[in-house]
Amino acid sequence: MSSLQRELERAAGIIKKHDYARVVSHYDADGITAAGIICNALIRRGIQFHATITSKLDGHFVQEMGNEELIIIADMGTAQMNLISEILKDKDVVILDHHTTSLRSSPSQSHVLINPNYAWQSSVEKTKPMYGSELCAAGISYLVARLLGDDERGNVDLAGLAIAGTLGDKLPLDRGINGLILDEALKEGVVTPRRGLKLGDGKVRDLILLSTDPYTPLAGNIEKVDEFLSEVGIDGDKRLEELGEEDERRLCSALLSIAGESKMELREEALFGTTYILNSEVVKNALDFMRMVDACGRFGKAGIGIGLCLREEVLVEEAKSLYMVFQNKLVSELNRIEGAKGEAMKELPNIYYLYVQEKGITGVLAGIIAEYISRGKPVIVLNRKDGANEHGGDTKISARCSKNLVRKGIDLAKALEHAASEVGGYGGGHPVASGASIPEGAEERFITAVDRIIGEQIRAS
Ligand code: C5P
Secondary structure, eight states: OOHHHHHHHHHHHHHHTOSEEEEEEESSHHHHHHHHHHHHHHHHHTOEEEEEEESOOOHHHHHHGGGOSEEEEESOOSTTHHHHHHHTTTSEEEEEOOOBOOOOOOOOTTEEEEOTTOOOOSSGGGOOOOSOTTOOHHHHHHHHHHHHSSSTTTTGGGHHHHHHHHHHTTOOSSSHHHHHHHHHHHHTTSEEEEEEESSOSSBHHHHHHHOBTTBOTTTTOHHHHHHHHHHHTOOTTSBHHHHOHHHHHHHHHHHHHHHHHTTOOOOHHHHEEEEEEETTSSSOBHHHHHHHHHHHHHTTOHHHHHHHHTTOGGGHHHHHHHHHHHHHHHHHHHHHHHHTTTSSSEEOSSOEEEEOSSTTOHHHHHHHIIIIIOOSSOEEEEETTTTOBTTBOEEEEEEEOOHHHHHTTOOHHHHHHHHHHHTTOEEEEOSSEEEEEEETTOHHHHHHHHHHHHHHHHHHO
16 A cells, blocks of 8 residues: 555544544635535535634644644645644644645654655655655545545545646646546546636636736737737637637637737647536536635635535625636736836846735736746745734735746745745745745845845756
8 A cells, every 4th residue: 555545544534533623724726625625525424624714824823723623734734743743732633735844843643744745754854755746735635535435436526626726736637646536537527628728618808808827918908809809700709618629729829929929928738728627516617616716715705615615506606706806906917017017027136026016916926927927037926915914914925936947946935935934934835836924024135035045046956
């Protein structure tokens, strides 16, 4: 039996012993779908739960869980292993995470940490990537949920949620264990593939107008969109699903060509390819599902996201309108940045960085800029108010870069973790996508440190 299988069975075994669980997960699409999978599996076993979606797991939060007997933490927890081992040492704790951090302690006896980036052997020093590094929290949660089912096919219908979570974290669906999950979902009819534009469902005009991933030079400009569609000869009022592959391919070529004229980094794979229909979910298009759930989390309405995962049809309209509000915010911020013609984005030897005014969009914005606008260096986005909470006014930071830069030695998780700790904050995440919170006023010192550390990473590789 593989060590992953052993750990999954340990996690399922611990969960089955309880009739109540406290579930905590992260507020993005992967975190919410991970929690959604776990909540579905618990309901089906008759295990009651209290689920909380949060942007961070700090000492206060961990302390508050001291009265629970079973705590399931998804999409976070690895970075808080020290705290968890100390405060929750007598509790059953299951952590389903895929974030990397500088681990300082191994889980205690009654705790299970399933993180594809770490293998727990005889000592903490021996941690090394072991299995399924492509897995996200929703994928890991799905594997646990499968073992919580009543029979061999138990909970297989939850695979669509795992796929949506994987899309949310931009991890490959067809590789490694994710490929096995996808194969199972296809075989069981849980999802159906579709070739076409990766724009989601809806009227062609609206989709192009509000699309930010893929991002095109037409985003936010209705006149340009209408002019473009009439040149291509496509009725903007038609729904994308009605077009068919040939028209979608024509649209794709035309979008690629105007992106090329605007020197935008739009690649065909970002625009066109295989998308998935989630046959068991209340929102059928996997991209739409993922984007709606993500928007719910970012607006502090994660309960609606969890509701979607629990197949509450009545929540679809509200989730859709949150997604629309989010896209409008994003598009107007992107138009502002592009309109400022280089004034908004600053360049240092090893990074680009910019401040945004809108809360809750640093990660998404950094991702779009790093992918479609400035691919040459990592992009760091800061928001002074975003991290503010009852414990103080933090500045929230997100960093993103292309995989190509990671191949050149850049690791944003390490860069942000170290730079944040130099200025009294904390950070971490993944080599291509990481985040940090730092005290207000420390921004320029932090940026200088990130630039220096990334320079060191490039020179060391
Ligand atoms: O918030 P954002 O989307 O930019 O986060 C990117 C990644 O960095 C996420 O995986 C998140 O969990 C991680 N992160 C972290 N510590 C922080 C902020 C974010 O590990 N303080």
